[in-house]
Ligand code: SF4
């Protein structure tokens with residue numbers, strides 16, 4: 001593969017909010033201190049070097065970009081104050097924009113005002129759409145899916161998910177192709193024999209189970225805030241609770257939909273707190289709110305410090321998550337108190353609009369790391385399996 005040199009790469013990265021990485025003189029301190037670097041993934045110095053020499057395609061197609069959890073330890077040890085942790089975060093946003101062929105991610109990252117206007121317009125568009133199709137507000141009993149017909153919410157959700165799926169699958173496919181090319185991994189090596197398939201399955205389990213769900217290396221290796229921080233505000237815990245909360249809510253929504261199709265329980269019908277799907281949704285919602293709230297607090301605390309810069313899309317992602325959780329709980333509360341709280345109809349409308357926007361922005365905001373990181377971790381797992389086999 002011919003390497004294409006982009007002489008404006010560092011300038012372009014700075015448009016995504018990065019620091020001037022030219023201050024780096026390649027001493028390697030950052031790589032030495034990084035708890036996640038090893039023979040199968042060396043960073044951040046190597047990636048900084050790629051940026052300095054303009055190898056943008058190499059940079060975005062590096063699995064190491066997604067193996068970093070942004071702990072900031074490398075920045076603390078950099079003698080040049082080049083802020084390598086900030087560079088890694090910026091390069092990830094740059095990669096998200098690179099793999100989004102619509103240009104929306106680039107717009108939202110490099111033109112904050114336009115991006116904010118676009119996000120606001122999308123939210124309003126959903127709100128106006130649901131307002132125009134909303135029906136009467138029943139003042140006697142709270143029937144949310146009479147106010148906004150269930151079929152409309154369902155069909156809009158399917159359209160949004162289809163759009164998201166197209167952009168996400170394209171991005172995931174391009175990233176997987178680039179990492180495989182860069183690391184010299186062929187289809188034959190992944191699936192060509194029973195042994196290859198066994199190693200591929202192990203790498204998949206490593207990426208999805210051990211790392212994405214279990215957060216093993218984040219929990220055990222990233223000791224940046226231990227023992228300084230109490231357990232309740234450690235980074236791996238708030239990251240895990242946010243992820244588990246989001247997945248739990250997704251599972252509860254899907255199960256609720258399944259129960260409706262099977263005719264067991266109509267969506268939106270009040271059920272006791274111990275009803276399994278409701279219990280799952282409540283616990284997951286609490287976990288999500290807890291994690292996102294601490295993310296926001298920690299971001300504000302780190303503002304102005306090395307490695308503590310936030311991009312507008314970081315905040316957009318957090319606010320959408322937080323608002324979807326808050327409006328969800330307000331609706332939950334309104335469903336179970338007497339007399340009927342008619343404001344809940346408008347909270348429901350806001351909840352649906354925010355949830356739709358959150359899903360729609362998956363491939364364009366920081367949210368996208370949730371789909372790219374498992375791809376990179378899969379190839380990291382493949383590399384580990386290959387290293388173990390040849391040892
Ligand atoms: S980013 Fe800093 S610590 Fe890392 S290689 Fe460059 S100068 Fe050294």
Ligand code: SF4
Pocket residue numbers: 033034035036037043044067068069070071072073074075084085088
């Ligand atoms: S931010 Fe943490 S995980 Fe990322 S490169 Fe720096 S030390 Fe490694």
